[in-house]
Amino acid sequence: MSTEYNYDEQVCSWRPKMRSYADILQDPESTAPRILSDFKPPHADLIEGQKKKQKRRERKLKRMVAVIVGYLLMGYMVYLIAVTAKTIPKIWDPYDILGISRSASEKQIKSHYRRLSLKFHPDKIRPDPALNQTVDYLNERFSELTKAFKALTDEEIRNNYIQYGHPDGKQSFSMSIALPKFLISDGNGKYVLAVYGLLLGVLLPYIVGKWWYGTQSVTKEGVLIPSAGNLFREYDEKIDEGGIICALSSGEEFKEVLNGDKAEYGLAKIENRILANGETRSSRGLTEKERRKLEDMDSGVRRKVLGLLWAYLGRVELGDPVLEDEKFEVAPIAYTLNEAFTAIALAYCNTDAILSSFRTAQNIVQAMPPNSSPLLQLPHITERIAQVIEGISSRSHMTIQQFMGLTDEKRRKLAVGKELLTEDQYKSAVTIAKQLPLLRVEKAFFKVVGERFITPGSLVQFVVKGRIVPPGVTPPEVNKLDLEDIDPEEGDLDALHGRKKKNTKTGGQKDSPAEDKPNLPPVTLAPYFALDHSPRWFIFLADSKQGKMVVPPYTVGSLEKELFDEQGNQTFAMQTLKIQFQAPPQAGEYSFVMHLISDSYVGMDTKMEVTLKVDEIAKAEEMAAEDDISEPDEDSLAGQMNALKSGGLGGASVKKSKKTKEETSDDESNTDGDEETSETDTDTDTDTDEE
Numbered sequence: 001m002s003t004e005y006n007y008d009e010q011v012c013s014w015r016p017k018m019r020s021y022a023d024i025l026q027d028p029e030s031t032a033p034r035i036l037s038d039f040k041p042p043h044a045d046l047i048e049g050q051k052k053k054q055k056r057r058e059r060k061l062k063r064m065v066a067v068i069v070g071y072l073l074m075g076y077m078v079y080l081i082a083v084t085a086k087t088i089p090k091i092w093d094p095y096d097i098l099g100i101s102r103s104a105s106e107k108q109i110k111s112h113y114r115r116l117s118l119k120f121h122p123d124k125i126r127p128d129p130a131l132n133q134t135v136d137y138l139n140e141r142f143s144e145l146t147k148a149f150k151a152l153t154d155e156e157i158r159n160n161y162i163q164y165g166h167p168d169g170k171q172s173f174s175m176s177i178a179l180p181k182f183l184i185s186d187g188n189g190k191y192v193l194a195v196y197g198l199l200l201g202v203l204l205p206y207i208v209g210k211w212w213y214g215t216q217s218v219t220k221e222g223v224l225i226p227s228a229g230n231l232f233r234e235y236d237e238k239i240d241e242g243g244i245i246c247a248l249s250s251g252e253e254f255k256e257v258l259n260g261d262k263a264e265y266g267l268a269k270i271e272n273r274i275l276a277n278g279e280t281r282s283s284r285g286l287t288e289k290e291r292r293k294l295e296d297m298d299s300g301v302r303r304k305v306l307g308l309l310w311a312y313l314g315r316v317e318l319g320d321p322v323l324e325d326e327k328f329e330v331a332p333i334a335y336t337l338n339e340a341f342t343a344i345a346l347a348y349c350n351t352d353a354i355l356s357s358f359r360t361a362q363n364i365v366q367a368m369p370p371n372s373s374p375l376l377q378l379p380h381i382t383e384r385i386a387q388v389i390e391g392i393s394s395r396s397h398m399t400i401q402q403f404m405g406l407t408d409e410k411r412r413k414l415a416v417g418k419e420l421l422t423e424d425q426y427k428s429a430v431t432i433a434k435q436l437p438l439l440r441v442e443k444a445f446f447k448v449v450g451e452r453f454i455t456p457g458s459l460v461q462f463v464v465k466g467r468i469v470p471p472g473v474t475p476p477e478v479n480k481l482d483l484e485d486i487d488p489e490e491g492d493l494d495a496l497h498g499r500k501k502k503n504t505k506t507g508g509q510k511d512s513p514a515e516d517k518p519n520l521p522p523v524t525l526a527p528y529f530a531l532d533h534s535p536r537w538f539i540f541l542a543d544s545k546q547g548k549m550v551v552p553p554y555t556v557g558s559l560e561k562e563l564f565d566e567q568g569n570q571t572f573a574m575q576t577l578k579i580q581f582q583a584p585p586q587a588g589e590y591s592f593v594m595h596l597i598s599d600s601y602v603g604m605d606t607k608m609e610v611t612l613k614v615d616e617i618a619k620a621e622e623m624a625a626e627d628d629i630s631e632p633d634e635d636s637l638a639g640q641m642n643a644l645k646s647g648g649l650g651g652a653s654v655k656k657s658k659k660t661k662e663e664t665s666d667d668e669s670n671t672d673g674d675e676e677t678s679e680t681d682t683d684t685d686t687d688t689d690e691e
Contacts, residue, residue, distance in 0.1 A: 444594060455583070
C-alpha cells in the first residue's frame with residue numbers, strides 16, 4: 001500500500017489515505033499528496049478521458065503489457081526446462097564398474113577380474129532375451145570391465161585415469177538445449193525458418209530503425225525537431241504570453257491529433273465563439289493583436305489549433321462534444337511545446353521572454369487567459385465574479401493570498417450574494433485556497449562556503465530560505481536558527497555535493513525506501529488540465545537594467561524537508577534552495593532581481609531585489625584581521641552579548657586568546673576558535689514582493 005493525503009477542512013491539514021498498488025501503476029503522481037476537492041468542471045468526463053488518452057500516448061500501458069508478456073514468456077521457458085528430461089553424465093569409476101572395494105590390493109583386483117572374465121567373456125555367455133540383452137551389449141560390457149581392470153593395474157592407463165578421469169585420456173563433451181517438440185517435428189522446419197526470417201530480417205531491423213529515428217527526431221524536451229524549428233523562428237525577445245500561444249500553434253504534433261477531416265471541422269464555430277463581442281469577451285484573453293493574427297492565418301490545422309487553445313484558456317463553451325474533446329486534448333501538447341520554447345528563451349537570456357514562457361505554462365495548466373484574475377484558480381469563481389470581488393473599477397488583480405488575507409466577514413461580503421457565490425461554493429473555494437502550496441521566501445543572501453567575505457572570482461552560493469505556507473493559513477513564527485546556513489564539516493563530501501547522508505542505523509548502508517522517498521508538494525489543482533502535474537518552482541537571477549538573465553534557473557521539484565508529519569499535519573519546515581555561480585571578476589556592489597516562479601499557479605511568484613557585495617582580496621583579509629582583534633572573547637560578557645546579537649550560532653569568528661609569547665612557544669595557544677561564520681556580509685534579508 002502507498003500513502004496519499006486528504007485534506008481535513010476542520011483542522012486545515014492533510015490526512016493520510018491508503019491507496020493500492022494498482023492506483024500507483026495508473027497514476028504517475030501517486031507518491032505525492034493530493035488536494036481534496038469535490039469541484040467538477042464542465043465536461044469532467046471528457047477531461048478524464050483525455051487524461052487516460054495522454055497516458056496511452058506516453059506508451060506506459062504498452063510498456064507494461066510488453067513487460068508482462070516478457071515475464072510470461074520467461075516463465076514458460078523455465079517451465080519447459082524444468083519438465084524436460086535431463087541426462088546427467090555419470091562419473092567413470094573403475095572400482096564401481098568392477099564391483100570391488102577401493103581398499104583391495106592389486107592381487108585381489110586381478111583375482112576378481114579373472115572371475116568376472118569367466119562369467120562375462122562373450123565366448124562364455126550367451127545373450128538372455130528375457131533381460132533384453134544383445135551380443136553388442138555383452139561385448140561393450142566386457143570391454144568396460146577390461147578398461148576398468150587396466151586403469152587399476154596398467155601404469156600408463158592409470159595415469160590417464162588419474163589425470164583426465166578416463167582410461168582413454170581427455171574426453172570431449174557436448175551441450176544441448178531443450179526445445180518444444182513442435183519445433184523439431186518433421187514438416188515444421190520451414191515454418192521455424194520463416195519465423196526466424198521474420199524476426200531477424202524484418203522485425204528486428206524495424207524496431208532498431210524506429211528507435212534510432214525516434215531518438216533523432218525529437219529534442220530532449222520531447223518535441224519534434226520541426227516543431228522546435230518553428231518555435232525558434234517565432235521567438236522574439238519582447239514576446240508576450242499571447243505571442244507564445246500563437247507560436248505554440250505551429251507545433252507539428254497537432255497534425256497527428258487533427259489529421260484528415262478534423263483539420264477543418266468546426267473551425268467557423270470555434271472562431272464565432274471566441275471572437276464574439278459581448279460582456280465576457282475579456283475572459284477570452286484575446287487582444288486586438290491576437291485577433292488579427294488568428295484572422296490573418298490561413299485555414300488549416302494551425303488556425304484551428306490556435307482557436308482551440310484560446311477556447312481552452314478562456315473556458316469557452318463550443319457547443320459540440322467533438323470540439324470540446326479536442327479543446328482539452330491540445331492543452332497538454334501545448335504545455336510540452338512551451339517547455340521547448342522556454343529552453344529557447346533561456347538560451348537567449350532575455351528576461352521578458354523567459355518570464356512570459358513561465359507565465360504561459362501557468363496559464364495552460366490553470367486554463368486561464370493571459371493577464372486574467374488569479375482568483376479564477378478557485379472553484380466556482382468566474383470572470384464576472386472575480387471582477388465584483390476585485391472591484392469593477394480596479395486596474396489590478398487580486399491574488400489568492402490577498403483574498404485569503406481579508407477577514408472572513410469581508411470575504412463573504414465580497415464573494416457571497418445574488419449572482420455571486422452561494423454559501424457552499426464559498427466554503428469550497430476557501431477550503432481549496434488553504435491547500436495550495438505557496439512557497440513563501442523568508443530570507444535570501446549570498447555566501448561563499450567556508451569564507452566570511454566574497455572576493456572576485458570566488459564560487460558564490462545564493463541561498464534562499466522559504467516555507468510552504470498555503471494562503472489563509474497562519475504558520476508558527478520563524479525560528480531564527482532556521483534562517484542560518486551552516487557550512488558542512490570539512491571532509492563531509494555528501495554535504496558538499498548535496499547528497500543524502502548514509503543511515504547510521506543501518507551500519508552506513510543504503511537508506512531505507514522511506515528515507516529515499518522525495519518530499520513532493522501536493523499534485524497541482526488543475527481541474528481543466530488533462531494531465532496530472534506536480535508543481536515545480538524556478539529560481540534565477542536577472543539584471544533589471546540590461547533585461548538579461550545572469551544566473552540560469554534552478555529547478556525545484558521535490559523539497560528538502562517533509563511537508564507533513566505522520567499525522568498529516570503541516571510541518572511548515574524551512575526549505576533551503578541554493579544556486580551556485582562564479583562571482584564577478586571586479587570588486588563592487590551588484591544589484592540583481594531574484595525571480596521565484598511557479599509553473600503551476602498564477603499570482604504566486606516572488607520578485608526580490610538582492611545585492612551581491614564583492615570585496616577586494618586585500619581588503620577582505622584586512623577586515624578579517626581587524627575582526628579577529630576587535631571582537632570580544634566568547635567567555636566574556638561582551639562576547640556573549642555579541643553572540644546573541646549575531647544570532648547565537650557560535651559561528652562567528654572567535655578571537656584568538658591573548659597568550660604570552662612563552663605560552664605561544666609552548667604550543668598552548670587556543671586553536672579552537674578558528675571556525676568562521678557560514679554567512680557573509682552580503683546577506684539580504686529583504687521583504688519579498690509577490691508579483
